[in-house]
Amino acid sequence: xSDLMIHSMAEFSSLIIPCLEQAKVxxxxxxxxxxxxxxxxxxxxxxxxGGTLTCIDPEPADGFxxxxxxxxxxxxxxxxxxxxxxxxxxxxxxxxxxxxxxYYTVYHELIAIDAAQRASGKPxxxxxxxxxxxxxxxxxxxxxxxxxxxxxHPHSFDHGVRLGEDGVLAGRGLRGMGAxxxxxxxxxxxxxxxxxxxxxxxxxxxxxxxxxYVHVPAxxxxxxxxxxxxxxxxxxxxxxxxxxxxxxxxxxxxxRLRNWLEVVDWQDRSAS
Numbered sequence: 001x002s003d004l005m006i007h008s009m010a011e012f013s014s015l016i017i018p019c020l021e022q023a024k025v026x027x028x029x030x031x032x033x034x035x036x037x038x039x040x041x042x043x044x045x046x047x048x049x050g051g052t053l054t055c056i057d058p059e060p061a062d063g064f065x066x067x068x069x070x071x072x073x074x075x076x077x078x079x080x081x082x083x084x085x086x087x088x089x090x091x092x093x094x095x096x097x098x099x100x101x102x103y104y105t106v107y108h109e110l111i112a113i114d115a116a117q118r119a120s121g122k123p124x125x126x127x128x129x130x131x132x133x134x135x136x137x138x139x140x141x142x143x144x145x146x147x148x149x150x151x152x153h154p155h156s157f158d159h160g161v162r163l164g165e166d167g168v169l170a171g172r173g174l175r176g177m178g179a180x181x182x183x184x185x186x187x188x189x190x191x192x193x194x195x196x197x198x199x200x201x202x203x204x205x206x207x208x209x210x211x212x213y214v215h216v217p218a219x220x221x222x223x224x225x226x227x228x229x230x231x232x233x234x235x236x237x238x239x240x241x242x243x244x245x246x247x248x249x250x251x252x253x254x255x256r257l258r259n260w261l262e263v264v265d266w267q268d269r270s271a272s
Contacts, residue, residue: 005260009098009129010037011219016127017045018239019224023125023232025093026051031081031109032099032129033057036064039074042096047073054092056084057099080146081105085112091120098129102139102183104151107196110225114204123227124211128197132221133257134161134174136194138186142179153183153191161186163257172268173261197223214240217250 009016020028026049033039033055046053055068056077068076077084081099085108095113099105110126117124134140138161139153159182160173166186176182183191190196197213205211210228214237215221224240226233243249 004263007220008035008037009096009127009219009222010041012127012216012222013038013041015216015222015240015243017041019125019127019236020045020049020094022235022239023093023226023230025049025125027054027092028052028094028096029054029056029089029092030096030098031056032097033060033064033076034098035061036067038096038098039064039068043071043074047071051093054089056081056089080143081109082112082146085109085116089116091116091122093122093125095124095126096128097126100140100142100146101130101135101193102141102147103190103192103196103199104139104147106193107190107200110196110200110204114200118209123230123233124225125227125230126225128193128223128225130220131194131197131215131223132217132253133163134182134220135192136221137192139183139191140176141181141183144181151190153185155181155183157181159184163254163261173264194221194223197225201225212237214244216240216243217245218253 026046028042028046030039030042039055043053053074055074058078058080065076068074097109113126114124141147141155144152144155156168157176157178159168159170160175161168161182162173168182168184201211201213212226212228212233214224226236
């Protein structure tokens, strides 16, 4: 079943790699490595540029830590992202945010990343995954206990979500099967990855330091935040503009998800 649903940030490599090359990125930090698909692309890219890749993930997939240990330019920090960032991870040329997909985590990751970039004088360039459905307006929790009670929504490990529905379904739809929990309701304040991005931009995008935001509505959504006054910002904006909020891409993604969810429903009915 998983083979039917492309979901990796690596699917965006044809957009991401040209951006890294245009911005002359050397040093990269990645939050959330999981199976290492994107990590390997970034390790190769940073290595070719003479830089480093820092991977932050407390529990990546089996084999990832062993792979990272064999790469001379890769450093693996086995901590939750906010713990690692709180320890003072240095600014880099580009950030990749694809860890815990909930408001609290993403919002505070962006605040910490931006603070590090400002302190170093480096422009902000951040790529974020899961800014579209299902995580745009609904929190997903790999480890709910890491999210303080005041920020954590009522959630379930046993319920799933459906496209276009704000509630949840018991044992149906897209669900974590014990790997992650979903918030019982979509929408509202402090709920979802896109909401976190928007709230961050409301605070960080100022006349003194304007920011651009690009939203590619495919493969669960790619968001790109970058400093509008960086030397390379114009070239990135021109390259990415055709993909930003593209209605055809969004429609194709909706169709892909609806078809996949129909297969999930068929599988559930067959198993019952």
